[in-house]
Amino acid sequence: MSRAEQKERTRRAIINAAFSQLSADKSFASLSLREVAREAGIAPTSFYRHFADMDELGLTLVDEAGLMLRQLMRQARQRIEKNGSVIRTSVETFMEFVIGNSNVFRLLLRERSGTSAAFRSAVAREIQHFVAELAEYLRKETTCPDELARAQAEAMVTLVFHTGADALDAPSSQYAYLTSRTITQLRWLAHGAASYGRKPKEQGTL
Amino acid sequence: MSRAEQKERTRRAIINAAFSQLSADKSFASLSLREVAREAGIAPTSFYRHFADMDELGLTLVDEAGLMLRQLMRQARQRIEKNGSVIRTSVETFMEFVIGNSNVFRLLLRERSGTSAAFRSAVAREIQHFVAELAEYLRKETTCPDELARAQAEAMVTLVFHTGADALDAPSSQYAYLTSRTITQLRWLAHGAASYGRKPKEQGTL
DNA sequence: AGAATGAGCGAACAGTTGTAAGCTAAACGG
DNA sequence: CCGTTTAGCTTACAACTGTTCGCTCATTCT
Numbered sequence: 001m002s003r004a005e006q007k008e009r010t011r012r013a014i015i016n017a018a019f020s021q022l023s024a025d026k027s028f029a030s031l032s033l034r035e036v037a038r039e040a041g042i043a044p045t046s047f048y049r050h051f052a053d054m055d056e057l058g059l060t061l062v063d064e065a066g067l068m069l070r071q072l073m074r075q076a077r078q079r080i081e082k083n084g085s086v087i088r089t090s091v092e093t094f095m096e097f098v099i100g101n102s103n104v105f106r107l108l109l110r111e112r113s114g115t116s117a118a119f120r121s122a123v124a125r126e127i128q129h130f131v132a133e134l135a136e137y138l139r140k141e142t143t144c145p146d147e148l149a150r151a152q153a154e155a156m157v158t159l160v161f162h163t164g165a166d167a168l169d170a171p172s173s174q175y176a177y178l179t180s181r182t183i184t185q186l187r188w189l190a191h192g193a194a195s196y197g198r199k200p201k202e203q204g205t206l
Numbered sequence: 207m208s209r210a211e212q213k214e215r216t217r218r219a220i221i222n223a224a225f226s227q228l229s230a231d232k233s234f235a236s237l238s239l240r241e242v243a244r245e246a247g248i249a250p251t252s253f254y255r256h257f258a259d260m261d262e263l264g265l266t267l268v269d270e271a272g273l274m275l276r277q278l279m280r281q282a283r284q285r286i287e288k289n290g291s292v293i294r295t296s297v298e299t300f301m302e303f304v305i306g307n308s309n310v311f312r313l314l315l316r317e318r319s320g321t322s323a324a325f326r327s328a329v330a331r332e333i334q335h336f337v338a339e340l341a342e343y344l345r346k347e348t349t350c351p352d353e354l355a356r357a358q359a360e361a362m363v364t365l366v367f368h369t370g371a372d373a374l375d376a377p378s379s380q381y382a383y384l385t386s387r388t389i390t391q392l393r394w395l396a397h398g399a400a401s402y403g404r405k406p407k408e409q410g411t412l
Numbered sequence: 413a414g415a416a417t418g419a420g421c422g423a424a425c426a427g428t429t430g431t432a433a434g435c436t437a438a439a440c441g442g
Numbered sequence: 443c444c445g446t447t448t449a450g451c452t453t454a455c456a457a458c459t460g461t462t463c464g465c466t467c468a469t470t471c472t
Binding site: 024025027029030056059109110112113114115116117120121124148151152154155158159160164168169181184185187188189190191192193195 | 215230231232233235236312315316318319320321323326327354358359360361364365368373374375387390391393394395396397398399401412
Binding site: 184 | 448449450451452466
């Protein structure tokens with residue numbers, strides 16, 4: 001086996017070990033280099049042949065998670081074409097991702113407000129892809145001015161993301177409710193933005 | 207000085223030490239019992255005279271944070287009575303809280319998705335107060351059915367909370383933008399829910 | 413006054429952590 | 443084919459962690 005090939009192999013072993021140790025009660029911050037190395041089947045010091053420190057590993061994990069997120073977007077687009085209901089399809093696709101890859105989603109969720117500024121901005125960047133893409137769609141499909149399309153997209157992504165977080169702690173019997181609730185919320189937003197978008201001034205007590 | 211009084215005093219010293227060590231790069235999980243005890247001016251072992259372990263301290267901190275949140279709600283209600291604009295006043299009040307008590311807000315933000323189930327549900331409970339109160343208001347002021355009032359309140363709290371999180375990493379020059387963006391989002395929701403609330407069926411491609 | 417309570421302390425222990433130094437052996441490049 | 447490179451190892455160290463034990467001594471209760 002080629003040397004580079006073998007190196008890539010144990011690099012993946014490290015990454016996989018790290019992902020597999022993430023759970024509801026174990027965040028990336030609470031992983032230890034030694035534990036990861038142990039599960040990857042290498043000596044602790046060999047870790048340094050692949051990453052300068054745990055932070056570098058963490059950024060790699062966030063990148064991989066972001067990659068999966070982008071694949072998810074593609075998948076959602078395909079489904080929408082064959083399905084029609086944009087909001088319902090998007091929310092359902094996202095929920096399936098959260099349930100099926102809860103460790104990955106949890107990583108993003110936690111590091112978004114974690115203790116490392118580098119992690120936070122890495123996660124923020126990945127989420128911005130989501131927002132930008134959705135905003136572009138809204139600009140095309142609706143008469144929304146650019147700035148407001150972005151604000152609308154941000155609100156929608158925020159709500160969907162938050163529902164994903166709820167789902168992590170909810171029993172699976174709640175998934176259907178969470179999904180439909182979020183769909184309703186997004187429809188409100190879309191409807192409100194469409195009919196209310198061009199009136200930034202005060203009106204009424206709300 | 208009475209014994210109970212002195213005990214309460216060092217208990218507060220511990221709590222204050224813990225709060226003061228929280229920061230952008232230091233979460234509760236990364237605090238150590240010894241460090242907290244050091245800053246509180248007691249021996250590490252004396253910590254156990256007040257808390258069974260760090261988790262118990264953490265739950266206390268979350269409770270205190272929740273208390274501050276409820277005080278905030280009262281303050282917001284007073285302001286609204288003298289001001290009129292419900293949404294604007296609420297968002298501005300909340301943002302002031304986040305800026306002025308960033309460590310407290312960060313605690314809630316992080317532990318909401320942290321590694322301890324007990325912490326997560328404690329934070330969720332505090333936030334539910336917010337939601338319940340807002341939902342009650344919406345039921346009174348609008349024609350929204352109960353279930354939808356709750357969904358609307360949840361969406362609003364989610365958006366405001368998320369904006370608070372954004373503010374933590376944003377330069378203060380961005381505060382005004384974040385505030386007005388959120389106000390717009392909440393108005394969309396209110397408007398959409400009002401005119402769209404009783405149509406749960408599919409319609410259009412959105 | 414005398415006994416009991418309990419907050420606080422110091423010393424000590426067993427674990428864990430990250431990381432440095434130096435070696436081995438296999439794959440590589442000339 | 444021989445020298446170089448390098449992934450991986452073992453050993454070692456210093457720093458920290460949470461927690462137990464037994465003691466002191468001021469406050470409290472009787």
